[in-house]
Amino acid sequence: MKLILLGPPGAGKGTQAQRLVDKYGIPQLSTGDMLRAAAAAGTDIGLRAKAIMDRGELVPDDIMVEIIAERIDQPDTARGFILDGFPRTVAQAEALDKLLESRGISLDAVVEIAVDEQELIKRIATRAKEMGGSRGDDDATAKRLEVYRKQTAPVSEHYGAKGMLRRVNGMGTMDEVTALIDAHLRPLVEA
Ligand code: AMP
Numbered sequence: 288m289k290l291i292l293l294g295p296p297g298a299g300k301g302t303q304a305q306r307l308v309d310k311y312g313i314p315q316l317s318t319g320d321m322l323r324a325a326a327a328a329g330t331d332i333g334l335r336a337k338a339i340m341d342r343g344e345l346v347p348d349d350i351m352v353e354i355i356a357e358r359i360d361q362p363d364t365a366r367g368f369i370l371d372g373f374p375r376t377v378a379q380a381e382a383l384d385k386l387l388e389s390r391g392i393s394l395d396a397v398v399e400i401a402v403d404e405q406e407l408i409k410r411i412a413t414r415a416k417e418m419g420g421s422r423g424d425d426d427a428t429a430k431r432l433e434v435y436r437k438q439t440a441p442v443s444e445h446y447g448a449k450g451m452l453r454r455v456n457g458m459g460t461m462d463e464v465t466a467l468i469d470a471h472l473r474p475l476v477e478a
Pocket residue numbers: 296318319320322339340341343344345346347351371372373374375379431
């Protein structure tokens with residue numbers, strides 16, 4: 288099973304990705320996690336990425352494509368993978384198309400968890416309060432949502448035009464969203 292999970296920040300992508308890992312036994316390739324690990328390790332790319340991430344902006348496409356190409360080439364992706372947080376721009380989606388094609392890999396599905404913006408703002412504010420967030424965090428959150436709207440939302444259209452997009456309503460509980468995703472993926476496994 289080779290999947291892309293799309294959705295705005297706060298849509299519950301990480302939780303759903305983890306459930307898919309458990310269900311299908313395939314790795315979650317989270318570019319956010321990879322960048323945070325690189326920052327914690329103090330690598331050159333990691334340190335450059337950290338400043339960009341703290342502002343809620345996007346790390347340049349060429350760096351992201353290189354990171355994901357290296358990760359997809361690891362042997363644990365042979366049976367499949369869940370891309371979480373990538374692609375985040377149309378340029379990344381186009382680069383991914385080429386990368387997969389050159390390796391003879393085809394995607395099974397692109398699942399988008401759709402949540403309306405008012406609900407996202409509420410969820411993110413609740414989470415920030417629980418974690419004792421600062422004003423700077425609020426600014427980064429607003430920036431993240433704006434970046435999503437402008438740069439990442441068009442990625443859905445990229446896959447929609449290819450007839451690959453499966454949109455699920457992300458407004459319900461985590462379990463309800465899991466069930467909706469499952470309804471899309473089960474037929475692919477049984478096919
Ligand atoms: P995430 O954990 O997916 O929300 O990612 C955290 C941050 O990492 C994002 O706000 C971006 O700054 C950066 N990032 C993660 N994935 C990408 C990507 N595919 N392209 C650009 N920046 C990314």
